[in-house]
Amino acid sequence: MRITQGTFSFLPDLTDEQITKQVQYCIDNGWAVNLEFTDDPHPRNTYWEMWGHPMFDIEDAAGVMMELNECRKVYGDRYIRLSAFDASHGWESVKLSFIVNRPSEEEPGFRLDRQEAAGRNIRYTTSPYVAAKPEGQRYG
Template identity: 80%
Template structure:
């Protein structure tokens, strides 16, 4: 099952050349870019671990791509997301976010059904990845 979060998730994975183009677009618009990684891609897990600091002062996509290469070297077996923030007054929010790295195998999600009072039914989405402890979720 392919995790679909952020822009471009329903497309084939972007090449590094395509990622570089998107990064340069963000930088040309004055947006700060940052990288985050996780081994728990649950849709409600919005707080991924940050790689370094947001790159407010980088003007060339090559600098961001260098950080992405380092992040992939350290966490290539996890999901890595790139986000761009508009820090101008009145916005101060994410303008673009997309996955730039995925584990080789994406375990997917299960849907748990719970019978509640009366005829109510509650559904919960859980990732299969969390069946293993953190740090072991994508290793053989």
């Protein structure tokens, strides 16, 4: 199973050269770029851990790529996401977001849990297989 989240989710993972071009596009449009990481990529888990502060005044993609490489050194066994925000309207709107790093091992995916509810209703919940392990021990 391959986790699909973000703008380029159904394409093969971007190379660092392709990521650099996307970052430069964001910078050229005046968007702030930030990096986040998690070991629980559940679709409803929108609160990933931030790597440093958002990069508001950066002028060159090389600075973002340096931070991405540092993040990979520390959290290379987790998912890392790059997001770009546009604040030109007075509030921040996500303009671009995609995964730039995945665990090196197999991505275990999700199971669909079925629950019988009152009056013949059926509810479904997605549960990540990896969440059965404690945080920090889910990959590797």
